[in-house]
Amino acid sequence: MGEQRILLVEDDAPIRKMIGKYLQAQGYHVGIASDGVEALVLVGEHLPDLVLTDVNMPRMNGLELTRRLRGHHRTAQVPIIMLSALRESADVLKGYAEGADEYVPKPIELSVLAVKIESLLRRRAPADTPAKPPGRVTLFMHGRGGVGATTLAVNTGVAIAGLPMTTAGLLDLDLDYGDAAVLLNLKPARSLADLREVGDRPFDAELLEMFSSRHASGLVVVQGCDRPQRAELVTVPAVQRALEQMRANFDHVLVDLAANFSEQTLAAIDAADRACLVTPPTIPGLRATAHCLEVLEQIKYPASRIALVLNRARPGGLGLDQVSQFLRRDPDIAVMYSDALEDCAALGVPVVQVQPAGAAARELQAMAEFLAGARVAA
Ligand SMILES: Nc1ncnc2c1ncn2[C@@H]1O[C@H](COP(=O)(O)OP(=O)(O)O)[C@@H](O)[C@H]1O
Numbered sequence: 001m002g003e004q005r006i007l008l009v010e011d012d013a014p015i016r017k018m019i020g021k022y023l024q025a026q027g028y029h030v031g032i033a034s035d036g037v038e039a040l041v042l043v044g045e046h047l048p049d050l051v052l053t054d055v056n057m058p059r060m061n062g063l064e065l066t067r068r069l070r071g072h073h074r075t076a077q078v079p080i081i082m083l084s085a086l087r088e089s090a091d092v093l094k095g096y097a098e099g100a101d102e103y104v105p106k107p108i109e110l111s112v113l114a115v116k117i118e119s120l121l122r123r124r125a126p127a128d129t130p131a132k133p134p135g136r137v138t139l140f141m142h143g144r145g146g147v148g149a150t151t152l153a154v155n156t157g158v159a160i161a162g163l164p165m166t167t168a169g170l171l172d173l174d175l176d177y178g179d180a181a182v183l184l185n186l187k188p189a190r191s192l193a194d195l196r197e198v199g200d201r202p203f204d205a206e207l208l209e210m211f212s213s214r215h216a217s218g219l220v221v222v223q224g225c226d227r228p229q230r231a232e233l234v235t236v237p238a239v240q241r242a243l244e245q246m247r248a249n250f251d252h253v254l255v256d257l258a259a260n261f262s263e264q265t266l267a268a269i270d271a272a273d274r275a276c277l278v279t280p281p282t283i284p285g286l287r288a289t290a291h292c293l294e295v296l297e298q299i300k301y302p303a304s305r306i307a308l309v310l311n312r313a314r315p316g317g318l319g320l321d322q323v324s325q326f327l328r329r330d331p332d333i334a335v336m337y338s339d340a341l342e343d344c345a346a347l348g349v350p351v352v353q354v355q356p357a358g359a360a361a362r363e364l365q366a367m368a369e370f371l372a373g374a375r376v377a378a
């Protein structure tokens with residue numbers, strides 16, 4: 001392991017110097033900022049392994065800094081230690097409420113600080129012997145709703161779970177209007193919006209079990225949120241931890257996304273091995289897909305990991321060549337319009353199970369085999 005980076009955020013120059021020197025002597029690489037604003041700039045340049053921040057500072061204090069780090073997909077899980085002379089419990093509690101991991105009172109005892117840093121960094125280190133290689137994460141994205149992303153996610157999920165020796169989980173991250181469970185006629189008892197009720201315990205296999213609903217096909221569904229007014233309760237770290245544990249448990253993890261680029265969506269994109277971008281063969285739909293491709297390019301998601309999925313194709317509608325021309329890339333998979341899919345969705349049953357010999361089921365089965373089998377270039 002290389003040198004670990006600690007970002008020290010403190011407005012008091014003598015204290016800064018004292019802690020900075022001490023940590024360097026301990027072998028850490030130390031970045032220095034004198035308030036939250038400077039700290040965010042440095043974090044943007046180089047992600048630290050741990051942040052050590054004072055509470056009271058000009059421009060942006062440590063509480064606001066913590067809130068911002070926790071709300072951003074890249075920094076949501078960086079350990080944060082707060083340093084403060086404020087001994088009142090109310091301020092300590094505020095720090096923890098914003099997501100700080102530890103609190104060290106001033107005047108600082110350097111040896112105590114060192115032990116806390118070491119233990120937080122150790123906790124973050126990857127577990128030593130994973131039971132199996134991590135599962136592959138496939139996203140189902142769309143530029144706008146109603147194009148069939150959830151339908152494809154659910155049906156390919158059921159089909160993948162039905163492949164020999166293959167396990168699959170589906171995380172529904174459409175936090176406002178998620179309906180993956182509904183399409184499978186499942187009624188999850190909890191969603192990630194309820195995570196705070198279980199307190200500060202790690203998101204391990206046991207916790208995953210509590211948040212899982214199992215479909216008869218073997219597909220396990222984890223619901224992100226149960227109603228739009230609770231979406232803000234689903235934190236970025238919660239999404240990241242749930243995904244990490246799902247990866248540890250299943251061979252394939254499918255993520256049904258909302259048509260947005262929220263921090264929760266970006267967290268899933270960071271973890272994804274591949275993104276199925278679902279597009280309809282309509283001009284407004286293709287425009288939304290083009291915009292989605294633009295954003296993916298801007299955030300440097302490799303084009304080789306995107307599978308363009310044309311859904312609801314119909315004879316007489318826009319053809320494959322027109323779609324290719326519009327998007328300047330060929331669809332990797334095409335799924336035809338099928339009344340069977342509409343009917344099955346209305347009943348909450350997956351078409352791949354109830355009409356396995358039908359045309360729609362065969363197309364979706366092929367898509368599942370493509371997703372489960374094909375390796376993608378890194
Ligand atoms: N290939 C298809 N043929 C016919 N209907 C489809 C097809 N794919 C999806 N649908 C229907 O389109 C509607 C929207 O699908 P849904 O999966 O909820 O979209 P999204 O998740 O993109 O918002 C549903 O009624 C679904 O049954």
Ligand SMILES: [Mg+2]
Pocket residue numbers: 145146149150151174179256
């Ligand atoms: Mg959907």
